[in-house]
Amino acid sequence: MAEKKEIISLKLYKSGMVVTVNEKPSYKEVKEALCAKFKESKDFFAGVKKLGFKGVPLTNKEYERLVKKVSDILEDSVELWENPEDNEKTEDKDKENINAQQILDRAFVEAEEKNTKFYKKTLRSGQCLESDGSVVLIGDVNPGAEVIAKGNIFVMGSVRGMVHAGKDGDKEAFVAALKLSPTQLRIADLITIPPEGDDKDYLSPEAAYIKEDKIFIEEFLQKRK
């Protein structure tokens, strides 16, 4: 898929948002692209307190004007984030310590981008659900049934069959289900099977995702203490 490279790309971190300026454009173009992005998903970006820049450099004055623009759109005070790269490195390291909670958070960010579709049915043996986006399935995936998606798979029910998220190699894809005991679970090009004797007869919501090139399965509901 040849996608036109956008003038800017955004990346959200815990401490703020980093804008990467991809090409050498005029200040005006950057401003328009940035305003458009923020206006489009105002609600989603609400809460961003710091705005950093990297890539093609602009002048400090221009940075400050951009930050001002963004705070106007968000109707909130946003400050310039100096040297976002340093923080980025530490947060990228955090990625190695990523947990199911953060994985699931990602689903919201990606819901539109990954073309999430909803289905309400129980997949029985021999039935296959294929999607070129993410899938939310309300029902069970029985043994012998398959769900294959380019994006994420979320099953509001029990998974006993085969599920494959990120079929085209998306390693950030995940599988989440109210009960995860698949015959086989695949994410991108990794394949795993649940350990033997792991057959629970109660619901325990779990998510499977890739970390350090391995598939991890973890309960995603935080335990109350």
Add this chain to the structure above:
Amino acid sequence: MAKSQAQVIVITSGKGGVGKTTTTANIGVGLALLGKKVVLIDTDIGLRNLDVVLGLENRIVYDLVDAVTGHCKLKQALIKDKRYDGLFLLPAAQTKDKDAVTVEQMEKLCNDLKKDFDFIIIDCPAGIEQGFKNAIAGADKAIVVTTPEVSAVRDADRIIGLLDANEITDHFLLINRIRTDMVKRGEMMNVDDVLDILNIELIGIVPDDENVIVSTNKGEPAVVNMKSLAGQGYRNITKRLSGENVPLMELDGGGFFARLFGKFKRK
């Protein structure tokens, strides 16, 4: 008797050997004993068994293929069971194969029979090919037979999916050959385990019972044997089919026979 609410029920399972034919024979005889007018259709062309289980093998002159292709009149092909009032059998052909009948012919056959019977019970062959398609063609309800084994449950699941795809959504589950001793030891799936996966309405359970083999060999379905546990299971199912509300047979606690005799004393 009003014949308007004739029910066409297909007995199917996907997997072979789980007891479709035995179930068909027992439900048929059971319904006849309740005073219903019943016809059993064996669609397992080339591997017919239902006539043997019913002990009617030597009375076959014409069969299903003759009837749908017009080689004989439908009435000529129907074999009346002299032991049970109101029970008829339409046997399968043994020397042809599944392609000898089409889906359209089966639909027409079922519609023709609806006028004269309360229940039309279709014995489906194993598999999901032409024979299965023929068997479900005219049906508006299905009883899916399974045993508490993963392979049988898997195939039942597949069958339910195919029934749904063919718009037969009125389907019920019959769990056959349950062995209480094994369930208790955790060596066999219990009713809940099966229902958990298949998630359709349960019409009844039938415990494993040696009497079934004996009665099959004799050509006399277990449902008429008051001492047979499987017979009791089938009697409950036929009552439910005719609209009665019967509680599920209890399989645990106390010996089978203790409870069975208890039942007789009450009667």
